[in-house]
Amino acid sequence: MRFLFGLFICLLLPLYLVSQPIQTLRPLTQLISAQPSGGMGVTVVWNPAVKRYYAAVSGSGDRWLFIYDQKGQSVKAPYLLPFDPGSLWVEAGGNSLKSYASGMEGLYEIHLREGLPAYAENIFYALHNPVAIGNGAWVRRHRELWYYHDKTIFRYKTRHAHHRAPIHLDIDDFENEINSMGMVYTDIKNGEIGLYDRAQHRILLYSSRNGRCTRILQIMDENGPKPLCGDFAYANGIFWLYDRETGNWQGYK
Numbered sequence: 001m002r003f004l005f006g007l008f009i010c011l012l013l014p015l016y017l018v019s020q021p022i023q024t025l026r027p028l029t030q031l032i033s034a035q036p037s038g039g040m041g042v043t044v045v046w047n048p049a050v051k052r053y054y055a056a057v058s059g060s061g062d063r064w065l066f067i068y069d070q071k072g073q074s075v076k077a078p079y080l081l082p083f084d085p086g087s088l089w090v091e092a093g094g095n096s097l098k099s100y101a102s103g104m105e106g107l108y109e110i111h112l113r114e115g116l117p118a119y120a121e122n123i124f125y126a127l128h129n130p131v132a133i134g135n136g137a138w139v140r141r142h143r144e145l146w147y148y149h150d151k152t153i154f155r156y157k158t159r160h161a162h163h164r165a166p167i168h169l170d171i172d173d174f175e176n177e178i179n180s181m182g183m184v185y186t187d188i189k190n191g192e193i194g195l196y197d198r199a200q201h202r203i204l205l206y207s208s209r210n211g212r213c214t215r216i217l218q219i220m221d222e223n224g225p226k227p228l229c230g231d232f233a234y235a236n237g238i239f240w241l242y243d244r245e246t247g248n249w250q251g252y253k
Contacts, residue, residue: 021215025203025239025252027224031055033066033247034074040181041242042085042135044233044249049094050115053235055249056085057242058102065097065110065117072251079117083108087136087145100136100145100158107158124158135230137185146193148183153193153208169193169211176200179227184234190214194239196232203239224250 031044031053039062044055052075053068063081068074086102097110097117107124110117136145139155144164147154153167171178177199184194191205191214201224203217217239224241225231231242238251 020213023215023217025217025219025221027221027250028238028253029072029251031066031068031072031240031249031251032074033249034077035247038062038244039064040230040244041227041233041240041249042230043088043137044235044240045088045090045097046236047090047094047097047112047115049090050112052115054088054090054097055233056081056088056099057247058084058086067116076116079110081108081110082120083122087138089138089140135182135232137183137234139185141187146183146185148178148193148195149180153183153211167193167208167211169195169206170213171195176204178204179229179232181229182227182232184232184239186234194232194234196227196241198226198228201226219252221250221252224252 039057039059042056042058044053046053051070055066057064063084065079065081066074067076083101083105085099087100089098091098096112099108101108106122108120109123110120112118136147139146144155144157151169151171153169155164155166176197179196179198182196186192186194188205190207192208193206195204197204201219204213205215205217206212207214225243227241233240238253240249240251242249
């Protein structure tokens with residue numbers, strides 16, 4: 001009976017995998033860093049109000065915010081953050097950025113003047129990151145931060161310690177080597193959750209409703225960055241991978 005059950009699963013698995021649409025992603029643009037940082041790429045966000053990208057880097061003593069124009073060129077020297085960023089998003093109106101710091105530093109607001117960082121302040125102090133070190137994805141429609149850890153999406157409302165019900169993902173361990181410290185929220189219907197699979201150099205999109213993989217995005221760039229922890233983002237309809245050696249973000253679409 002156990003043999004027959006295993007055989008049944010093996011027969012069903014290929015049918016499940018081929019049912020997922022496979023699309024290709026190709027290099028589109030880069031965010032060219034003024035200086036290599038050596039740290040982990042936290043995320044990239046796009047501010048449509050001023051048409052600029054902001055990218056946060058943390059770890060190895062680096063706590064930088066990089067600013068780029070629409071073409072991916074650096075527009076100012078990096079801004080030294082007074083905290084270790086664990087997430088980043090643009091507030092409505094584009095006049096400030098917000099970030100939940102790693103560890104127990106809480107919520108920060110980075111005020112912008114003409115699109116450039118002016119100063120940062122801690123506006124809510126508490127432990128909020130449920131996985132301590134992962135990079136969070138801001139989900140504007142729910143005003144929640146989501147973190148990936150061990151096949152699970154942890155969710156919580158900002159300014160509250162109460163966690164929402166987690167989302168459990170249907171992940172196959174045999175073929176995948178999932179980025180253990182990074183996820184993205186795409187706002188793509190039935191493919192809202194994005195995870196990077198290093199083993200196959202691809203991005204897997206999962207449904208936030210049932211946790212199943214709904215499509216595969218194969219990255220057609222063998223020489224591109226292959227992040228293991230963090231270094232993964234989604235902004236302005238583009239998927240981004242961070243190269244720690246150059247400090248550049250490579251965008252794919």
